[in-house]
Amino acid sequence: MKLIHRIKQNLHLDDIRLRNKFFMMYILCVFIPIILTNVIFYNLMSSNVQEQRMVDIKLSLDQVHLELERMIEAAVSVSWVFYTDYTLYSMLDAHYSNPADFVEAYDNYMRRVINSYTPVYTSVQNIKIYVDNPMVLHSGGVAFLSNKVRDTDWYKTLDLRTPSEAIFVKAYKEDSISSGRTEQFKDTFNIIRVMDYFDSLGTWDKVLKIELKTEAFDVILGNLNIPGSVYLVDPDGIIQYTTNRNINWREEQLAIDSLHTGSHTVVFEGEHYDMLPLQGWNIVAHVPESQIMHEAPEVRQYVLWIAITNILLATIIIVIISRSVTKRLGFLLRQMKRVKNGNFDIVNNRDALDEIGQVTSEFNRMTLQISSLINDVYVADIKEKNMELEHRYAQLNALQSQINPHFLFNALETIRMRSMMKNETETAKIIHNMAKIFRSSLTWKRDKVKLKEEVDFIVCFLEIQKYRFADRLDYSIELDPEAERCLVPKMIYLPFVENACIHGVEKVKQGGKVTISLKLVEDKLHFHIHDNGAGMNEEQVQRIYSYLEETKDLGERIGMQNVIYRLKLFYEDQFTFTVQSEQGVGTSIHLIIPVNH
Template identity: 40%
Template structure:
């Protein structure tokens, strides 16, 4: 069976729409955004650390360059070199030369460059008195590493080395720039070595960068640590190799080299930084992305849930009521009037349910009424059959009397007997429930002729019938009971002449019948009682014919007929019946 979205319930469809259109795009977008942001932040942080390391390298190089620059000036100073090469005959001669030629040059730079702690020149000229920056080369000096390194360098290339210098405060660590002063071969008869000391505080201030949360190491060409801001390493009292340091996992390593500088070749700066500290900003950006993603995800989710509930709950309610309709429970949906499609669907469902329920009620009621009418008709026929004693015998007897009256030339008596036989025969025959107005008028004429025969001139009657009315059909004996009631209850009690006026006319699609008499009329109280009994189906005493005729009309026409009964004491009675005008007849069927 092929997959179809039409087989998925609405809640499932909304879940699929939410997952594909909201959840997955938001999650993917935030993941991509987090990855990109993390990469950029990490890259930026790495660049910042690299720049900070580079800045430390450049600052350290600048301090060394200052010392090397001073050494170059002194290296090429002919007056200074001549003064150091000269053999002095007396101390006075040297002192004069010192203050005039050596001291101004030697101490010219110390006040300017605060990083320069001391400038000294060591010489093998025994005529120079040691002091004031001019010191003799002793065996102790020859044993020092800085001196050996400087003397071993070819030419006059400067060297940079960490050194421990004795001061009035005790031994202090300095960073020494040393070089041989052998610029002019004519001034190179004695050994002369320049030593420029840079203070530890100067170097320490360069490495105390507050933006770098880690340890920095200044490493010499031999791989030993000459400076670090790690207080637990103990590098001042012993030689510590950088390779001997255990680097924890999750540590970021940065380095800066001095390979492009001859006198610092092999030197480097190493930086060890905990990854957590470095990526703190990355984690902060991750939290920001997470906090941003939560409302972006939660708000659409709540909106989708609210929207889905608005649809699903109401549609499920409609479905439940439709299932109730299937089980013949025609209940409407009680809710506020909404203007959306589901609200309109609910309103139409309620309207349809009410119409179906009403139609079913009407069909059931009509069927019950039809069956009740059928039962009553059968009962009437049964009563008629039970009450008659051999109707053929009665018809034959009446016909014999009529024939004898004719033989005796009693025409009027024969006519009355004929009318009685016709009424008797019609009242006992119920082959059809519906008759033409023409047939109903034949019975009415027979009845009025008999009454005229009985009362003579006391009774007069008039018939006003439209030609179109003869072809209309009405329930059998729908009019005769009202004519009979007018004669018996209206005219018979009169002492003077009475008049019955019967009018049947067609107005559009309506058949209007009016029975009017000038008899005694009906008291208002009794008239109201008759009207009320017709509405409530109560017994109304002697007016059984009126009640039966009224109910038969109501059963056949329901709400399509109108019945009016007007009467005043001593003013007569008017009965008006308005029926639909039908011009065909279907036996034993309601219209």
């Protein structure tokens, strides 16, 4: 949970560029949904196509089932006509004195009856009645019921029949060979039944055999809507007919369950026939999966084109809209940066009515207002600031002039010349040091000097004070060589040296010492001065600190308050000033200012 919370804290949409946001929105809201939708749509369509194809095959199998049933029913109907024909029974059971009588009876009735049904029922190839009446001649539609016929498989199936039942059987077709031998092979399907409807008319056995056309089975079972192999299976599961050319169904007895279908074959099985004579028979179809899914590539191509069209259309629309947003916002952002750099040109784009257009209009209005304010207010304020700055410089020079009156320099030069004339060398040296201090104060054009020059002024001042106090004053100066060229405000340290000598050491009868240290530390100039003089109480120290808070004009006040005021003018709040003092022990002052080389 902590990791998730941390990720949420670090992940802000506001930190993502607008172009990337549009790209994320496109990927998450357009591309991925379109892909997922089309994948789901493809799976659904493929499943529907497969299911519909299986339904179509099942319907075609049912149609084959029904057509075969109709064909057999038609043949059974024909058999019922012969089975119930009293005249036919009379003719077959009659006693003929000579063959001519049978031929006459055959021509008058039998030929007409048989020939009237064979052309009408296209599925019927031949109609033949077997009778053991020796006086009936072998002729078209009539044959002698010999022992050889009784030994055939199809005849033996009559033993399994029920009374008046017609039987559907695959029988041997009899062809005569020139040698007089008869060869039998499986070829035809037949409807056979014992003609015993009028048993009282005679004692001769009669069997009706209606031979069906094999081509009719080819037409029915070879349904083009079933793209596989179709099998006609008897009640024992033996294949009696198939459209599979790899199986010799005429001469072999193969069980449907013995066929190796494989994992990529779908088995369709129709309902078992419950009508006579097809009771127990069934139609089975083996269809490869590739035939069921042969329309899948078309579906896939169709879905793919839909996906490509949707993606391209959505991409074009989003690119146009995103460019309308990002391009104008980018131009507006660049214009804002130019305004930041002082270029106040307005945006000359068309006045659009959307939010970006409104922002652009407000930006132009703001730019014109800023330009007007700069011209009307800022320029005037600059003039005022320049006047104030000149006033500050004048005040600074006035403060300096309070310490360094010009006429003193001329007077000191006169006194030094007189001392030299009288050979008063020591006095002349002191006066020379004093003159150097005053001469430097006359340089009005420079408000900053090198630290080395400032130290020289301090040395001059200390030499004068040492001449004044004699052995009561001693001093030492430690100057960092790297800090000699740093620029500092002119005479910024001298008032501290003056206070250390006059207000500190002056009250000490002997052993007065002033120690000065100037060091450069990390681009900061550290000034430290210590004296072992009279020191100050807490109230005096706090009064010095109060100078840091005063901002009013000093007028004619000089000294330490003058220095602090000048430091504030130069460095504002970028300097550090600390005072440590104890009465009877001495005073330490630490001043840190930024380096200005």
